[in-house]
Amino acid sequence: MALQWMILTYLVAAEAAIATLLTLPSPKLLKYRLVSLISLLLQPAIFIVPFSGFQLLDIYWKMEHRLMCTGETCTAAERDRYEKSVSWFDLIC
Numbered sequence: 001m002a003l004q005w006m007i008l009t010y011l012v013a014a015e016a017a018i019a020t021l022l023t024l025p026s027p028k029l030l031k032y033r034l035v036s037l038i039s040l041l042l043q044p045a046i047f048i049v050p051f052s053g054f055q056l057l058d059i060y061w062k063m064e065h066r067l068m069c070t071g072e073t074c075t076a077a078e079r080d081r082y083e084k085s086v087s088w089f090d091l092i093c
Contacts, residue, residue, distance in 0.1 A: 008051065009078075011045065015048075018042075021034065022034065
């Protein structure tokens, strides 16, 4: 999952750099060509919004459905799984 977040971070940084380039003052012809080049490059990357939505739903699902092991009836495997889910959630918060 860390790789997914790293990819998403790089893509957001690239979009911020592109937005900065487009807002700088420049001649109309240069800006027109830059916009057309960027639109051609971003068309394959249109999956970014659904991908980030999926990441948020994944975090929500893991938070809502993690094992709550508070009693004496938990097995060792369940206790280990609970500890891993709690430590994972502590890392992202």
